[in-house]
Amino acid sequence: MSKTKRKTINQNSKPERKNQLVLLKHLYYDLLCRMQKENKPPSIHTTGDKMSVKTIVNINSAHRLLHPMHTVLVSCIGKAGKPNITTVAWAMPTSGNPPLLAISLAPGRHSHTLIEESGEFIVNIPTLDILKAVYACGSLTGRSFDKFKKTNLTQMPGKKVKAPAIRECIAHLECEVDGQFTTGDHTIFVGKILEAYADMGIFTESGYDLKQARLLYHAGGNNFSLLDPKLYKS
Numbered sequence: 001m002s003k004t005k006r007k008t009i010n011q012n013s014k015p016e017r018k019n020q021l022v023l024l025k026h027l028y029y030d031l032l033c034r035m036q037k038e039n040k041p042p043s044i045h046t047t048g049d050k051m052s053v054k055t056i057v058n059i060n061s062a063h064r065l066l067h068p069m070h071t072v073l074v075s076c077i078g079k080a081g082k083p084n085i086t087t088v089a090w091a092m093p094t095s096g097n098p099p100l101l102a103i104s105l106a107p108g109r110h111s112h113t114l115i116e117e118s119g120e121f122i123v124n125i126p127t128l129d130i131l132k133a134v135y136a137c138g139s140l141t142g143r144s145f146d147k148f149k150k151t152n153l154t155q156m157p158g159k160k161v162k163a164p165a166i167r168e169c170i171a172h173l174e175c176e177v178d179g180q181f182t183t184g185d186h187t188i189f190v191g192k193i194l195e196a197y198a199d200m201g202i203f204t205e206s207g208y209d210l211k212q213a214r215l216l217y218h219a220g221g222n223n224f225s226l227l228d229p230k231l232y233k234s
């Protein structure tokens with residue numbers, strides 16, 4: 001190889017070598033994973049001079065790729081008149097007009113039974129201030145525990161539904177069940193929003209004041225995160 005040729009290669013090779021090292025690291029890691037459990041090769045993508053290695057994610061935990069998920073407390077009450085609270089990370093708006101939202105609940109949850117009985121529920125928005133209560137409501141069942149007593153959360157009468165709202169939450173969406181769909185091992189309850197209200201000063205029509213409203217995001221297990229309150233303009 002000539003001197004000039006070697007110089008050219010060396011000048012261009014730094015980022016290339018870095019990429020190669022990253023690639024080798026990923027290939028090695030993937031090979032180990034494959035040897036241990038999977039039988040799928042890693043996929044390598046090249047865009048311009050950038051290279052990325054995609055690792056296979058187990059299908060059964062693929063939903064974790066959508067987390068951290070905004071987490072809410074759903075309050076409800078059944079025929080027996082005993083209110084309950086459950087923690088729900090799988091919740092989202094589904095329509096502006098009519099105003100609809102959806103929560104996804106496993107049929108084994110006590111709240112599932114209560115919501116089927118009453119056809120109503122309230123989505124309450126918790127913050128970091130009540131993190132312990134949020135986790136407790138997602139770990140204990142209302143079949144065996146009075147979660148309001150257990151967590152010291154307090155009831156506030158619903159405006160349009162029989163279920164109580166949770167005072168310590170910063171916003172509340174009272175819903176009546178508009179539809180119910182089985183989706184694998186969960187049920188999607190579509191709620192028609194009948195009434196919505198929030199703590200004074202924390203919400204305007206353009207959204208939450210994120211410095212005040214430390215909304216909770218469920219990362220997995222007992223791990224939660226917050227949003228960066230800075231707004232980035234596109």
Ligand SMILES: Cc1cc2nc3c(=O)[nH]c(=O)nc-3n(C[C@H](O)[C@H](O)[C@H](O)COP(=O)(O)O)c2cc1C
Nearest residue numbers: 087088089090105106109110111138139140141142
């Ligand atoms: C952060 C967090 C998020 C959760 N999200 C959901 C969810 O979206 N859907 C669901 O069915 N269960 C979810 N769970 C589990 C229920 O909240 C949990 O099983 C609860 O104890 C059910 O209470 P219940 O039997 O009183 O209804 C979550 C738990 C935690 C801790």
